[in-house]
Amino acid sequence: MAEARPDPSALPEAEAAPRSRWRPQLVWLVPLVAALIGGWLAVKSILDRGPVIDIVFKSAEGLEAGKTKVKYKDVDIGLVTAVSLSRDLRQVLASAELVKDFQPHLVEDTRFWLVKPRISGGSVSGLGTVLSGAYIGVDVGKSSRAQKTFAALEVPPVIQLDTPGREFVLRSADLGSLAMGSPVFFRRLQVGQVVGYQLDGNGRGVSLRLFVNAPYDRFVTDNSRFWNASGIDVKLGAGGIEVDTQSLASLLLGGVAFETPEESVALPGAAPDTPFELFADRARAMRNPERDVLKMVLLFDESLRGLETGAPVDFRGIAIGEVTAIRVELEPDSRRIVMPVEISLYPERLRLRSRDKDLPRLSGEARRRFLEELVAKGLRAQLRSGNLLTGQLYVGLDFFPQATTARIDWDSEPPGLPTTGGSLGELQASLQRVAGRLEKLPLEQIGADLRQTLQTTSRLLHRLDTQVAPEVVATLGEARKAVDTAQNMMAADEPLQQDTREAIRELGRTARSLRALADYLERHPEALLWGKKKSEP
Structure with missing residues (x-):
């Protein structure tokens, strides 16, 4: 039986309900929280990101993006993120990201270099990188100016910037x-190192920078002396051979030694970057310091062979200066070649004294007048021989009253001191005069006269041998006979000898009688008038 359908008209009429507000569901909280966390992590990543710098190298040897680390005192502070070539293809740019805390230390004098195995002189460094690989070393600077691009050092710095101590500058003619x-040695203790050197701008010398570690840097005063301690110093004296060297390292690598005179030890330490002169040896370094130096020039017309830079300037046995330069110049007006010799005079070595006290130091103008007075009295510079075996020369100052009138050339720079001919030149001139006189002698006539004299002498000797000698032999024979006759007459058994002995005996008896008579008359002078008294029975 078919089911009955409901009547549509009997159904209730639908009514429109009002729209309600949206209510969030809990399920949407998950993606929201995830988005917030992601954003926070992104912001934190950006905020925590360290600085990115560029380091310029000459080569990319040992550099690898994502592997080469940046270390400061063996602590990882960054990583190389990219390695690329510069636009001109001459350099390599290594971009490195460092930790955020290192941002304040990226200043102008911060230094970067590649650490790898190196052998430098007597030291070996970077052996740890054989297994771990090369890394970039950092030395933090002290500047206040920030910087993002740095030029890497070719070699690692010898001294870190935070090492206590001071740097000083040495001036030298060459590097040696x-x-x-x-x-660097002080009393044979190694107290520092040479940290750099460079050629002077004029090309006439070398400037070295050395670092003296604390606390030894306080022994470097303004009066300290530095000398090249490389090699071995051998001296031969009365006590034998003396060998002096600082250490075995100085023999192989060279070295610098310094010393402070005893009277200057109490002085305060020298300021950083104070310049000093580097002497060749200790003997020259420890000479008395010359604060008062008078530069002068001498013009010589004679040969300067044997005169060297550093030769002494002597005044009657006292060294009062030294030769500083020797040149050859052409005078354009006279077309004359002269030999200028520059000297340094040290007036303090020749202090003026009276019998009572030291005279005060002369001012510049007073010294000038004093030198003019000395030159007017005959003060001249002269080349003299210091060693006949080696031919070395030195400059001697002395008075020559017979010298021609001259004056100091104050217009030249430095002033010119008058000179006179050297003793060697005078000797050569004397020899030339002697040679000239010998040339004027009639040597041929003298030779002819000598030959004639020899011939005459030969004839005279021949005559003596043929004529005079036989007569002399005969005369000697007669003389020998006379001597023999005299000897025979003086023989003991000859009558003449016997008569002579008897006469001598009579003379002896006569002398005794006279002595007895004299004694009697001395006792009885009246016997001269009355005669000898008769003796009583």
């Missing part, structure tokens, strides 16, 4: 055997 890392 010194190099980066050469030791």
Whole structure:
């Protein structure tokens, strides 16, 4: 039976209900929290990201993006993120991301270098990188100016910037055997190292920078002396052979030694970057310091062979200066070649004294007048021989009253001191005069006269041999006979000898009688008048 369908009209009429507000579901909280966390992590990643710098290298040897680390005192502070070439293809740019805390230390004088195995002089460094690989080393600077691009050092710095101590500058004519890392000695203790050197701008010398570690840097005063301690110093004296060297390292690597005179030890330490002169040896370094130096020039017309820079300037046995330069110049007006010799005079070595006290130091103008007075009295410079074996010369100052009138040339720079001919020149002139006189002698006539004299002498000798000699022999024979006759007459058994002995005996008896008579008359002078008294029975 079919089911009955309901009547649609009987159904209730639908009414529209009002729309309700949306209510969040808990399921939507999960993606919302995830988005917040992701954003926070992104922001934190950006905020925590360290600085990115560029380091310029000459080569990419040892550099690898994502592997080469940046270390400061063996602590990882960054990583190389990219390695690329510069636009001109001459350099390599290494981009490195560092830790955020290192941002304040990226200043102008911060230094970067590649650490790898190196052998420098007597030291070996970077052996740890053989297994771990090369890394970039850092030395924090002290500047206040920030910087993002740095030029890497070719070699690691010898001294870190935070090492206590002070740097000083040495002036030298050449580098010698010194190099980066050469030791610095004080009383044979290694107290520092040579940290750098460069050629002077004028090309006439070398400037070295050395670092003296604390606390030894306080022994470097303004009066300290530095000398090249490389090699061996051998001296031969009365006590034998003396050998002096600082250490075995100085023999191989070279070295610098310094010393402070006893009277200057109490002085305060020298300021950093104070310049000093580097002497060749200790003997020259420890000479008395010359604060008062008078530069002068001498013009010589004679040969300067044997005169060297550093030769002494002597005044009657006292060294009062030294030769500083020797040149050759052409005078354009007279077309004359002269030999200028520059000297340094040290007036303090020749202090003026009276019998009572030391005279005060002369001012510039007073010294000038005093020198003019000395030159007017005959003060001249002269080349003299210091050693006949080696031919070395020195400059001697002395008075020559017979010298021609001259004056100091104050217009030249430095002033010119008058000179006179050297002793060697005078000797050569004397020899030339003697040679000239010898040339004027009639040597041929003298030779002819000498030959004639020899011939005459030969004839005279022949005559003596043929004529005079036989007569002389006969005369000697007669003389020998006379001597023999005299000897025979003086023989003991000859009558003449016997008579002579008897006469001598009579003379003796006569002398005794006279002595007895004289004694009697001395006792009895009246016997001269009355005669000898008769003796009583």
